[in-house]
Amino acid sequence: MYDRKTWIVVIACALLLAANVFYSQKNAQHLAEQKRLAAAEEAAKKPADTPATPAEAAAANDQPGSLVETEPQSQLAEVLMTLETDQTVFTFTSLGGGLKYAEFKDQKPGMEGPVRVNRHGSSPIGALSDGPDRLETTSYEFVEKDSVEGKTVVFRGKLPSGLWLKKTWSLVEGNAGSSYLLDFKLQIENATQNSVNLENYSVFLGTASPLDHVENAAQTGFVWHDDGKFHSTPASSFAKGWFKKEQTQINESLEKADFAGVT
Known part of the structure; x- marks a missing residue:
């Protein structure tokens, strides 16, 4: 049971809370208006930005963190x-x-x-x-x-x-x-x-396939140009041979690669 004194305290607290909420909202609105006016005044002082060139725009988009702003x-x-x-x-x-x-x-x-x-x-x-x-x-x-x-x-x-x-x-x-x-x-x-x-x-550098029935597996493979030299490995290199096992992956070290692809 609440006595008369308790109800007076509760009512007083409720009034104080309501007053606090009211004035907090007023203060927030006032601060927001001040920030808006300050931002407008600051923007008016700055000279107009010159349009970015395509090169500058591309460079800005390639800066670290430029990819992760939004999903x-x-x-x-x-x-x-x-x-x-x-x-x-x-x-x-x-x-x-x-x-x-x-x-x-x-x-x-x-x-x-x-x-x-x-x-x-x-x-x-x-x-x-x-x-x-x-x-x-x-x-x-x-x-x-x-x-x-x-x-x-x-x-x-x-x-x-x-x-x-x-x-x-x-x-x-x-x-x-x-x-x-x-x-x-x-x-x-x-x-x-x-x-x-x-x-x-x-x-992944893609796939290649024969253009004619007369082609064989040795004419299809992957190529690369490294440090001024051209290299080619036929698709048949993955197959099992007399002295080697079947391979799913072939690794080659490159010093200064100019290009690589399939043919």
Whole structure:
């Protein structure tokens, strides 16, 4: 039971609490208005910012931490983008954030149709791998503000490990054979507290297949140009031989790689 004195105390406390809430709201509104006026006054004192050049904008977007500001939008449906030269049509996919395939315009069609690089690829060129047959399946976001129509395609995504990736694909201009070339830039940021060994990761370079029935396995393989020298390893090197076991992975050390791919 509450006596009369107790009810007086309770009522007094309630009145004080109500007064405190009322004046707190008033003070908060007053402080917010002061901050707004101060910000407007400060902005008026500053000279107008000059527009950033494309190079400056790209550099700002490549700064550490630029990939991890917001979660990428959920995007499960595949989105395709294309870049085109007089010789090649490059088709990119948001599933893996890479080159789905490249189709060559002036090459004689093979037994499967137009000549394509990565026709049978389970993943796009540029997908990350952390071991044999372990390729990423990340759904990437197309970054329109960093892309340049007809010249550059940019994707951003987050791996299950917590690594953030930004993949920039650009046409190459002004060099011999540039109609067949792409510039690929991969930016990786670790937003977690865990250490990551990047030596465990590799980049998928696509698949190649015979153009005609008369070709044999020795004519299909992977190639690389390292320190001025060209190297080629046929697909048959993975098969079991007289003095070697079947291989699922072949490792080669590179000193100064210029390019690598499949043929």
